[in-house]
Amino acid sequence: MRITDHATWDWGFPVKYLLVQEDEDGVEELWGRCAGVEGLFVDPVPPPREVLTLHGCRPDGLLSEVLVEPDVSLRGLGDLCVEVWHDEKPVQWWTLVDAVVVAHQPHSADPARYDIVLGAGVRSEESFFELPAVPRFELFGGTTIAAASAGRCSAVNGLFKARVDPDPVPMQLIGCEPAEPLLAALRRPRRWERDWASLLVLDCHGAVMASRSVGLAVTGARPSVLGGTLVGITLTDGGDERPSLAARPIWAEWCQGPPAEPNLWAPHDSQGRAAWLDLTTRAWRVPAPRPDRSGGEYHLDG
CATH class of the missing domain: 2.30.110 (Pnp Oxidase; Chain A)
Incomplete structure (x- = not known):
């Protein structure tokens, strides 16, 4: 056509x-x-707010910075990406939309880790496989282009449940x-x-x-x-x-x-x-204003 x-x-x-x-x-x-x-x-219609708990969490980056503040509930984390790993590869991706730390306390089995209660909307991005028997949870904050590690945890309570699509x-x-x-x-x-x-x-x-x-x-x-x-x-x-x-x-x-x-x-x-x-x-159907060029020097502005 x-x-x-x-x-x-x-x-x-x-x-x-x-x-x-x-x-x-x-x-x-x-x-x-x-x-x-x-x-x-x-x-987009934001997903409804839910309460989730990051169990046995080793916070990093932004999440670590927020936990040392006097009142963490006043500062949001933005969108938090949760990757569910099986062995050496991620198999599921979730986004915790506009996540906020509600409370946190030392993990009972390891005082160097934390149990962190979050308020957030939950959105499933992609799932290639079923939940592994022993999953690992990697956390990332920031945009997709510039995501930075926010830590890892042993479990995310409240993540895996049925939700009604809008x-x-x-x-x-x-x-x-x-x-x-x-x-x-x-x-x-x-x-x-x-x-x-x-x-x-x-x-x-x-x-x-x-x-x-x-x-x-x-x-x-x-x-x-x-x-x-x-x-x-x-x-x-x-x-x-x-x-x-x-x-x-x-x-x-x-x-x-x-x-x-x-x-x-x-x-x-x-x-x-x-x-x-x-x-x-x-805009892949739009013809380029001039032909492609190869070779020579190219200066990137910024």
Whole structure:
């Protein structure tokens, strides 16, 4: 499928989004094109707060620093990553969201270790295997890019229990011109409840600036507020890859096309820079402004 074949239409407003799906051979098929999307930018719903205990913990880094403060409960740890290890490799990853030390005391079997009570939201990131018979727990604090050791412990009470997934956040396709596959899905919505497609976000020049996965389960369809034969479609699940509300101005900058000069990202805060970096790594369909070059000297600014 060529993007340029579908980036324009006869309506008095531009195409801004394409809904496409890959078949088993990796060939993309157009499902529809849209004038707008409501619900593309969504702040994630934080997980509910829970109480967990790190048993037999040897704190390190930030966690060690926090424990020596007079009132540890006044200082948060940020997000704490818990890696569950089996022998020489990690097999599960968990995030303790916005973790706070509630209390701590020396471990009964080893006064050099601590039992640390935390308040945090709990999010499971990835699990390759079942819990090992004798797991080891490694703790890390900071961002994914610059995570630093926060210690290790022998057990994390309260980590392994059933949790209810939050309800999916819907997304509305506004001014949508459905192609035949989407029309078929509207006629038989139950058939596509478990299927996913890619929502391609076009910049002001009709090039793809980003791609996000969305569920094809349809909550409802109706005549579009933009009139004509266009329709408005509500997708039950807009996916969990959506950018945050803070990323909206970054996307507005990129809508004009890839940056033509260096350091335009520099004035943004850390969240804005992360959104900028996300676009640079996801805009894989955008042609480079000039050919790649090899050899010679390259100076890295910073």
